[in-house]
Amino acid sequence: MKILIRSAKIVQKGSSLNGLIRDIFIENGKIAEIGENLMVEADEVVEEEGLSVSAGWFDMRVHAKDPGLEYKEDLYSMESAAKAGGITEIATLPNTKPTVQTRESVQYLKNFGKNNLVAIHPMAAVTLKCEGKDFTEMIDLNQAGAVAFTDGEHPLQNADIFLKTLQYLAQFGGILVNRPEEENLTHFGQMHEGITSTLIGMKGMPKMAEDMMVMRDLKLLQYVVSSPLFKMPNRKSLLHFSCISTAESVEMIGQAKEMGLPVSCDVAAHQLAFTDENLFSFDPNLKVNPPFRAQEDVDALWEGLANGTIDAIVSDHNPHEEESKKLEFDMAEFGVIGLETLFPAIATNNEILSAEEIIEKITTGPRRILGIANPKIEIGQNANLTVFSADKTWNYTEKSIVSKSKNSPFIGQTFTGKAVAVINNGKFWKTEK
Template sequence: MNILLKSVTIIDSNSTFNGQKKDIFVENGIITEIADNISKVANQTISGENLHVSAGWIDMRVSPKDPGYESKEDLNTLTNAAMAGGFTEIVTLPNSKPVVQTKEAIAYIKNFSLNKIINIYPTGAITKNCEGKDFTEMLDLFQAGAVAFTDGDHTLWNADILLKTLQYLAPIDALLMNRPEEPSMTIFGQMHEGIESTLLGMKGIPSTAEELMIMRDLKLLEYFVGSNPTDKMNSCLHFSTISTKQSVELIRQAKAKGLPISCDIAAHQLVFTDKDLHNFDTNLKVNPPFRSQSDIEALQKGLSDGTIDVIVSDHNPQDEESKNLEFDMADFGIIGLETTFSVANNSSKLSTETLIEKLTINPRKLLRLPIVKINEGEKANLTIFDPTQKWEYTSKNIKSKSKNSPFIEKTLIGKSIAIINKGQIHIND
């Protein structure tokens, strides 16, 4: 298939055409020409006002729910949601049923996406059943195609397990991803601990629970680096979905010391605070919880100065039976694949180019994946988008099987128009 993009602004710091408005011709999955005006005949032409093109977006944190929880999401609806959100690649967590801890489980996810426009990269569980007790066969999982290692929704609470995982993964240069939370401090927690949780009479999840785990992990990493000197600059420890002002500062200081770390935030953490929970909307029940305005401002600053490397969706589908309950009975999580770019575009205070780097270049570097470039002769892995287009996110146009989103019926700014990958094209409604 031949595809022609007309008058698109190229957003790619790795491209010689970065910031320029050009025509792009894609022939059988390869970018064959980039010029001011291309008049070749194409099977599909995309044109419009204020179109931009970047390397295909990649989401580092997606809960697939398949296998085991297909009533919430299956791989087909997950793929549809990713396409609608402008993602050409997604990274899935291992918290399915069964847990992704065998070569067969890795193959199940990888094989599904072989002929799809979306690439799906599975992570492998670090411990059996993500319980934090016994190791999985991580080397086998790596050879089978696991792109990183994590217990996903579960924190590596055992310090010895985390340290030994760093040591075990070092020879294969694989990334360890940990969601920082001291679990003993968050039992029965429902929302951010503070004045609002007291007023609402709900058990709080303190910021200290997250910050304490980051402090512990950084101390263990210092010990690991001190006993394993290396010239490698790759991050070997990644903090997933940080949410507090102090967490940002701890990571900023650690990076200044040269520790090989990285981190991400969920896009929705930039929008809501604990004050928004007064109507007990369970679509606002997430973990980590929505915190204070000062925390949001710290996250925005961390994005701007490079402390925070990546923005993720933290896509976590939950069905009606899991959300249409009293707040303290409802499950945590919201869907985010379809709204991540728009939400970050509205609330991150980043330039378009910097935002795109946190959705394209940075996550691929951390995951040791090939860097996608918009140059002639390169494979076409592209997202076409309009950063100024207004659109309404409604329950009718949601592609995910679940509908647990606080952005339903809201007008968002910035929309994915189409994606191109593996010689295929998908144009959004």
Template sequence: MSILLRSAHIIHSESAFNGLTRDVLIENGLIRQIADRIDAPDHAQVVELPNLHLSAGWVDMRVSTGDPGFEQKEDLTSACRAAVAGGFTDIAVLPNTRPVVDSKDTLGYVRRMAEGQPVAVHPIAAITKGAKGEDFTDMIDLHHAGAVAFSDGEHPLQNADLLLKTLQYLRPLGGLLMNRPEETGLTRFGQMHEGVQSTLLGLKGMPAMAEELMVARDLRLLAYVLGEAGTTEADTLPVLHFSCLSTAKSVELIRQAKEQGLPVSCDVAAHQLVFDDTALAGFDTFLKVNPPFRSRADVEALWAGLADGTIDAIVSDHSPQDDESKQVEFDHAEFGMTGLETVFGALMSHNPGLPLGQLIAALTTGPRRVLRLPTATIAEGEPATLTLFDPSGTWTFDRSVSKSKNSPFLGQTLTGRVLGTVRGGKLWR
């Protein structure tokens, strides 16, 4: 099957065609030709849309699916449909299912369910059995069985010795440890960011220090491991990855670590770049997330971290919750919002001036490098793993294809429209 993309404006910093408008012909899953004008082959599927932009396929490093065990919230099929709607060709899924992805059996289940899906699904395996933070999983077996990284996902690692030994264990494998930094002893019963707004609303706060202490701790442990074993060529790739940064101090700590040459990376959830803690004035449970929305100064620091390359990737932190988990009093509501379908629209609608190329890099080259995924290049002869979008197009998010509907963007008109994806020789919309 042939697909012809007419007059596509290419956004890909590693492509010789970056910034140019070209026709792109795709045949049998490969980019066959890129030229000013290409005659459409017989029976080709022609895509000719106003302001068509083209990039390498977008990668989401942090997705919760609930499959297996919580399929009433989301299963892999519905998550993949939501990913396509959001412009993603690849998603990395967290291990917090029932049972937890902590063995080759459960990892194999995820891989089997991912077969034939419109997006590539990359399972993240748990560091500890049941993601309970107690006993190690068999990470060597899980690594060879296809785990793209290791994390306890929604459960931050509290035990410093566990994190230290995990770093020591994974480095010889070339593996990646992902951790969401939170000192849970400081956030117990917390509902939102600790500050003026939490005081006004009468809600228990979650201090920024709870995140920053863990970032500092984990960086010290990483430095200790490297000092003990010495750096190797493998350490040019990140060994430790921080998920869902939310504070200015966290960004600064990682900026300093990178300047010192530590093999570390980090991401930020798209919604953290949009909302601050004042958004919770209406007690909307769809805005209750962890880490919580911080101050406006923190939001500005996150954008600055993207601009200078401190933050490597943008994620959806897609956390589907059913009505029973959200349609309750704020104190009793579960954390999390769906995000796969709205990442690009949310970012473009609130972008303070970050160049489009840098924003796209945080959805493409950044996460691919961190996860050690094959490079996706827009060049003749390369596999066609692509995202089609209109950065200035407007659309109304009036219907979600996710099983859960806990998105604060439902009903809103957003700027930045996904037009489709190309993967496996097919056009997905």
């Protein structure tokens, strides 16, 4: 297939083409020409006012419901949602049925991605069935293609398990992804603990539950790194905090980075768009974990993105069917969908980052953490690209949702910024105008 992207601004930090408006001609899955006013014949042309193009967007926290929970989302609907959101690669959590804890389960996900536009990078379980008790065969899973290790929806509560995981992964350059939460402090919690939870009479989840775990995990990481036997081959990050949500977490992780600890972190896009005060509506689509925090925490998250403390932005895409979400708030499941709104949610609420910085957080950032090469916009390179409009305004409605589940907190909102087309694995997809 021959594809021509016409007059698009190239957004790729460090490239000699960064900021230039160019035509890009793609043939047989590779970038064949880059120039101005290219005179070529193409099967598909992507052309409209105000286009930009970057390396394909990467979402490093997606709850894959397939296998076992396909009524919430299957691999085909997940891929369709990713394409609609401009995402060409995803990293999936292991909380499926069965759990991603065998070579076969890793290969099941990888093989689907090999044959489709959206590449899948599975993260495998740290402990069997993500129960926090017995270890999986992590070296074997790494050799099978697992890009990281995590118990996903279940934060590692046992300090000994956590410590031994870091020591084990350091031997072969693995990475532990953990969402920090002391679950003994959040039992039966429904939202952020604060003035709003008190006013509406709902049990809160204190910031301390996250802050304590960040502090614990960093102390254990420091203990591992300080060992004279510590070696970590070709890895800038050994511990990755996923979905941080408090100002204190940002501060502690920033200090750890200044100390030279091999740590990284991400934030979910929806955490940048809402606060706990939005829950006066009792909309179950606003029920997430970690919960929406106070405005001071949201401000700190934005500042953490700007100063480099926060390395990546994720969707934390977690689809649920109506029977799990259209309930009284305290009965509803935690989680929202986000593949289709990753970039728009950031761009619409952004007041501090440049377009280049936003793209960095959803391209280079997650790939650097996981040890995956960032696609280059150069002649001769495989085309792994996202074409987008940073200024396009559009309405996000329930009817427009591509995902099998519809549990989005953004339904009814007007967004600024939209993916227009994606190219990867020799395949092409573009939105309807």
